[in-house]
Amino acid sequence: MSQKIKHPMSEALRRAYALGKEDETLTPLVLNDKGGYPVGRISKGDSVIFYNIRGEREIQLTRALTDDNFDEFPVDKPLNLNFATMIEYHKSLNVQVAFPPEDAIQDTLSDIISQNNLRQVKITEAEKAVHISFFLNGKKDNALPGEEIIVVPTRKDVSLFDEAPEMSIEGITKAALEKINDENYHFIVVNLPNVDVVAHIENDKAVIKAIEAVDRHAGILVDAARKQGIPAIVTADHGTAEKWRYPDGAVDTGHTNSPVPLILIHPEKKFSLCPKGELAEVAPTILNIMGLHPSPLMSGSSLIENKTGSFPRARRLLLIILDGWGLGDENNSNLIWLARTPVIDSLMKNYPSSKLDASGESVGLPSGTVGNSEAGHLHIGAGRRIYSDRLKIDRTIEDKSFYQNRAFLSVMRKAHETNCALHLMGIVSFFSSHGSINHLFTLMEMAKKEQVPQMFIHAMLGRRGELPESGALYIKKVEEKTLELELGKVASVIGRYWSLDREENWDRIEKTYRMLIYGEGEKIPDI
Structure with missing residues (x-):
């Protein structure tokens, strides 16, 4: 009798790698029983926990699974799922939330500019729309008085942005120039997203093209500001491309722990800046230059060293955010x-x-972790340190209060009472800003304690910040955890490209949906 393979999904992943596939864009792998039927499909009345954090890329899939009025593609409805999410992805979703949001952050940079009856405009393309609005404004959903948000459409004619590293930067620059040349706009924020977006793809030539496009267009914007006599600040939210390879030469497409630049271009005077600081000091610096008083809630300080000297208040200011532009060593x-x-x-x-x-x-964020766009924009705007969802969740795991979370207990106990399955769905990674494998393991342990009858894991894989072929290592760890607990199976594995979308690429979400509900994908025998 042949020995039973204990790691069918991780071994299937290794076979996929041998065929040239990779984690980020992996098409569905679905565990099948001896009869060739998919194992662990999400069925009506089941319990589901989507354990990702961050949230903006999780909305579309959650809607497809929970919204009875969903009509972006054909779905089974109603599924009547007992559905919980780790954090709130959107207020409109009909789900339980394990870690609800705290109140919106008050007295942000944008709030203070609005309170002083100044007009502000924020410009980027759709890839970064949520960052220059929701996160930069302190997690507020609606535009402030006197605020305008301009979102240039993201290109739909390419599947990945290494095919078009310039993205929609021409449209961003055109919109920004119009506002720079309009004296009615006092605070102009421009996010150039190319470096962050393209650096997540293993194509160094494309990344370099993206970097050079950002450099070129930043120059166009700074020159326009100079002509108008407007001070400009050039900074970034986190790093990516400055540490794009590991010491062994393998590609690292993730975010980094590098510092970022802040450059002050002022027409009146060359200020002296503190040589080092943190993102929470961007807002107080801008307010200092514009002659506005920072909020007492802001713990950050202005980076201008000669604060005691008098300098003319700037009526207008341009802030350019080079998304993903870190400062690194001069090497290959x-x-x-x-x-x-x-x-x-x-x-x-x-x-x-x-x-x-x-x-x-x-x-x-937890000590030693890399930065990300959400935390970066949040701190640029808040002017103070804001504890992340990840840090709060980690602390509840440490003090064991995680195991008493009402949302998790509700869906797990419902699964136990109705003899239905529990599905744990999310990113499988140590390094992703969308979640942690430790959160998954804690939920698996909790499910065991709550005597959940069946448990299925639906894993999403990414390449950002991971060594090549890391996905197989992670999936093997999850499979070993199910064996240790004597509960659960990894029922499906898919690349995050298909699951975590925020640009209404519904064909991608449909592929994930059909994997989860119908078990569509490459059949992996559970033998």
Whole structure:
């Protein structure tokens, strides 16, 4: 008799790698029983926990599974799922939330500008719309008085952005120039997303093109501000491309723990800046330049060293956020160093600058963790440290209060009472900003304690911040955890490209939905 394979899904992943597939865009792998039927399909009345954090990329899939009026593609409804999410993805979702949001952050940079009856505009493309609005504004859903949000459409004619590294930067710059040249706008925020977005793809030539496009367009915007006599600040939310390779040469497409630049281009005076700081000091610095009083809630300080000297209040200011532009060593792992960046090089040489911490505790994340766009924009706008959902969740695991969470207990006990399955769905990673494998393991242990009759894990894999082929290692760990607990199976595995979308690419979400509900995908025998 042949020995039973205990790790069918991780071994299937290794076979997929041998065929040239990779974690981020992996098409569905579905566990099948001896009769060839999919194991662990989500059925009516089942319990589901979507354990991802962050939230903006989780909304579409959650809607497809829980919204009785959903009509973006054909679905089974109503599923009547007992559905819980780790955090609140959107107020409109009909789900239980394990860790509800705290109140919106008050007295942010945008709040203070609005309170002073100044007009502000924020410009980017759809990939980063939520960052320049919801996160930069302190997790507020609606625009502030006097605020305008301009979102340039993201290109739909490419499947991945290494095919078009310039993305929609021409449209962003065109919209920004119009506002820079309009004296009625006092605070202009421009996010150039290319470096962050393209650096998540294993194509160094495309990443360098993205870096050079951002450098070129940042120069166009700074020149326009100079002509209008407007001070400009160039900064970033976190790093990516400056540490794009591991020491062994393998590609690292994730975020980094690098500092980011802050460069001040002022027409009146060359200020002296503190050489080091953190993102929470961007807002007080901007308010200082504009002659506005920071909120007492802001723990960050202005980076301008000669604060006691008098300087003219700037009526207008341009803030350029180079998304994903970190400061790294001058070596071949630093694609920013390898690229041609005459504009930023010149600005760093000729204007005062600071190095800002943009990771770990400086942006409310656990010590040693990399930065991300959400935490970065939140801290740029808040002017103080804001503890992240990940840190709060980790602390509840440490003090054991996680096991008493009402939302989790509700769906698990419902599964026990109705003899239905519990499905745990989310990213499987140590490093992803969307979640942690430790959160998954804790939920699995909790399910065992709550005597859940059946448990199925639906894993999403990503390549960001991971070594190549890390997914198989993670899935094996999850399979070993199910064996240790004597409960559960990894029922499906899919790349996050298909599951975590925020641009209404409903064909991607439909692929994930059909995997979860109908068991569609490559059949992996559970033998």
